[in-house]
Amino acid sequence: MSEALRMEDVHKSFGKLEVLRGIDLALEEHEVVCLIGASGSGKSTLLRCVNLLEPIDSGRIVVGGDEVTDRAVDVNRVRREIGIVFQAFNLFPHMTVLQNVTLGPRKARGRSKAEAVAEGDRLLTRFGLLDKRDEYPDRLSGGQQQRVAIVRALAMQPRLLLLDEVTSALDPELVAEVLDVIRELASGGMTMLIATHEMGFARDVARRVCFLHEGRILEEGPPDEIFSAPREERTQQFLQRIVAAGRM
Amino acid sequence: MVVEAVVLVTALLLAVLRSLPGPVFFPIRALTVVYVDFFRGVPTILVILMLGQGIPALQLSWLPTDQIFWASVALVLVYTAYVSEVYRAGIESVHPSQEAAARSLGLTRAQALRHVVVPQAVRRVIPPLLNDFIGLQKDTALVSVLGIVEVLRQTQIDQAATFNGTYYLVAATLFVAITIPLARFTDWLVARDRRRQQAGRLA
Numbered sequence: 448m449s450e451a452l453r454m455e456d457v458h459k460s461f462g463k464l465e466v467l468r469g470i471d472l473a474l475e476e477h478e479v480v481c482l483i484g485a486s487g488s489g490k491s492t493l494l495r496c497v498n499l500l501e502p503i504d505s506g507r508i509v510v511g512g513d514e515v516t517d518r519a520v521d522v523n524r525v526r527r528e529i530g531i532v533f534q535a536f537n538l539f540p541h542m543t544v545l546q547n548v549t550l551g552p553r554k555a556r557g558r559s560k561a562e563a564v565a566e567g568d569r570l571l572t573r574f575g576l577l578d579k580r581d582e583y584p585d586r587l588s589g590g591q592q593q594r595v596a597i598v599r600a601l602a603m604q605p606r607l608l609l610l611d612e613v614t615s616a617l618d619p620e621l622v623a624e625v626l627d628v629i630r631e632l633a634s635g636g637m638t639m640l641i642a643t644h645e646m647g648f649a650r651d652v653a654r655r656v657c658f659l660h661e662g663r664i665l666e667e668g669p670p671d672e673i674f675s676a677p678r679e680e681r682t683q684q685f686l687q688r689i690v691a692a693g694r695m
Numbered sequence: 696m697v698v699e700a701v702v703l704v705t706a707l708l709l710a711v712l713r714s715l716p717g718p719v720f721f722p723i724r725a726l727t728v729v730y731v732d733f734f735r736g737v738p739t740i741l742v743i744l745m746l747g748q749g750i751p752a753l754q755l756s757w758l759p760t761d762q763i764f765w766a767s768v769a770l771v772l773v774y775t776a777y778v779s780e781v782y783r784a785g786i787e788s789v790h791p792s793q794e795a796a797a798r799s800l801g802l803t804r805a806q807a808l809r810h811v812v813v814p815q816a817v818r819r820v821i822p823p824l825l826n827d828f829i830g831l832q833k834d835t836a837l838v839s840v841l842g843i844v845e846v847l848r849q850t851q852i853d854q855a856a857t858f859n860g861t862y863y864l865v866a867a868t869l870f871v872a873i874t875i876p877l878a879r880f881t882d883w884l885v886a887r888d889r890r891r892q893q894a895g896r897l898a
Contacts, residue, residue, distance in 0.1 A: 500795050527801030537796035540892060541814050550810060551800030583892040603800055 450512070451476045451607050451638040452497065457506035459489075459496055466492045468662035470506070474607070477636040481649035481670075484659035485685060490642035491534075493659070494609045497640065498529040511606050527555050530600030531609040534616050536592045538584040544571070544595050545580040551603045563602075570598045574628055590621030594628055601632075608632070610641040626652075646689055650674055658682045698770050699828055705775045707817075710782035711808060727779070734776035740837050743769040747841040766838035774831050781823045785816030818888055825881040829874045836870075846870070 452474040459467040466489045474480055482490045495501040497508060499515060499522045508516045515525045539547050548570065549563035558566075571577045574594050584592050593613055600608060610629065614622045626648050633639065633652050643649050649656055650670045657667040658679070666679045677683050712720075713727040734742070746769040751760040759765075789812050797807035839848040850866040853859070 498799055500799060523798075523801045523803055526799055529799075531799045533792065533796065535792060537792045539793065539796070539811055539815075541818060550797075551802065554806050554810060555801035585892050599800070 449476050450474070451478065451510070452640065453507075453509040454493075454497070455507040455509075457493075457496060457508060458504045459492055459501060460504055466662055467496065467503075470662075470664060472657065472664060474638060474640060476606075476638055478655070479633045479637075479639045479641065479653050480655045480657060481653035482640065482642040482657050482659055483644070483646065483649060483673075483685075488659040489662045490659055491611050494531065494611050494640065494642055497607075497609055498526050498531050500531070523555065527551075527603055528606045529609065530603055530605035530607070531611065532593070532596050532600050532613050534612040536584070536589075536596045536616070538592055538596055538599070540584055543581050543583055544576065544587075547584065547595060548599050548602045551599065556603065567598075567602055570601055574598055588621060589617045590624045593617065593621075593625045597625075597628055597632075606638065608637055608639045610639060610643070612642050612644060614643070614645060644689075646674065646686075658685065660685075698767050698774070699831060701771050702774045702778050702831070705771065706778035707782050707813070709775060709779035710786060711813070713779070713783055714786055731776045731779060734773050735780075737773075739769070739773050739834055740840060742773055743837055744840060745769070746772075747838070762841045762843055763838070766841055766843060770831060770834060770838075773834075774827060777827050777830075778824065781820050781827060782816065784823075785820035786812060788819055789815045818885075821881055821885055825877060828877065832874055832877070833870060 450473060452472070454470050454472045457467055457470040458465070470489075470493060472480075472493075482493065484490055492501060496503050497510070497515075503516060506516070507514055510525065510529060513525070514520070515522075539550070542550065545564065545567050548567040549558075549560070552558040552563040552566065553560060568577065568580065571580050574597070576591065576594060576598065579587060579591060579595070584595065587595065593616075597613070613629070614625050617625065622645070626645065629639070629641070629648075630652055641649070641653070653670050655667060656670045656673040657664045658673060658677070658681070659665070660681045666673065666677060666682045673682065674686065677686060709727050709730070712723050713731075715723060743766050746765040747762050750758060750765055751762065793811055793815065794804075794807050797811040798804070802810070835845055836847040839845055839851075842848075844852075846866050846869055850862045854862045
């Protein structure tokens with residue numbers, strides 16, 4: 448089993464605020480890892496650092512054997528290999544669904560239009576979105592928009608997929624359709640690093656769960672261990688609050 | 696009008712240059728700021744006089760001496776400054792998450808601007824853009840100071856010959872006849888865009 452991602456002692460500050468205080472994390476290929484933790488614990492920042500949307504202050508990030516934090520590295524080449532799906536979808540509102548999906552393959556990978564459209568149609572079909580291909584994003588429900596965003600990321604055929612609280616902006620009844628897509632990807636062997644507040648989902652999709660607290664991974668392990676018998680007091684407190692909020 | 700087409704392109708270029716990030720591009724950004732400050736600060740009529748009378752007076756054989764040409768250049772210079780600020784406001788109004796999404800697909804910064812940021816920015820600034828074009832349309836009257844016979848000049852000539860004040864009314868009607876269709880065309884553009892992107896939402 449080869450390594451998909453390794454982070455070594457990654458630090459990141461915004462001004463005086465130290466958001467990541469030494470993150471060490473490794474993912475193997477086909478592995479699904481969930482990041483849990485309170486808002487502000489650094490989950491999103493961690494993901495944005497992996498595909499270099501945020502430059503890190505110190506440490507190393509290695510993706511598929513290539514050190515991406517090397518200054519000489521071509522960031523655009525790195526990002527082509529890493530997909531990210533955002534909490535707020537971030538679809539391009541002036542483009543149709545199909546244009547959203549084919550933009551990356553055509554412009555960043557240099558695929559022909561016909562090739563990109565064929566692949567886009569195939570993916571949209573697979574996720575039940577083919578009838579929406581010529582719609583603009585604003586005409587779709589939140590769940591459909593987020594599924595399109597996932598398809599857009601997949602169209603680049605990434606080696607690693609980062610998911611940043613992809614269901615947090617959705618109405619409760621739309622959460623399931625998006626989680627189902629992610630489950631399908633997981634069973635298809637996609638390597639994923641997932642920041643989420645959906646504990647039930649984390650429990651059944653993740654091979655490993657990492658609890659982030661104040662910019663550090665305080666505890667990690669198989670989901671059964673983390674959710675049933677957390678060792679750290681902070682983890683226990685966090686999970687108690689989640690239970691109290693009726694989210695688990 | 697040729698001037699408007701040229702302004703559309705030069706102003707966008709200027710706005711993009713001004714939005715270049717990083718210390719490397721500081722000189723370019725500084726130049727665009729100086730340019731905009733200067734041409735917005737100097738009265739249009741003064742720029743027209745400087746170029747329209749000043750440059751032909753230099754008697755440089757390789758420069759054109761046509762006053763209409765120089766009056767047009769003056770209008771381009773002034774309106775490029777105004778319009779580039781409109782574009783810049785548009786570019787800055789596109790949420791950074793849009794660029795992040797484009798860059799996350801591996802698009803270069805230039806590609807992200809070209810395919811994601813600028814198309815959205817331009818759609819948003821169509822109404823203020825039209826505002827400036829109406830201003831430009833009306834400012835063509837200023838070139839009369841060079842002795843070029845445009846609508847206003849012709850009106851003054853006719854009015855002086857006949858002492859008939861209604862010529863001014865005719866001139867005003869001419870200007871309005873050009874600007875009103877322009878305004879309705881913009882409204883139509885904006886409405887079409889809105890229909891395309893949001894129709895399903897209203898249902």
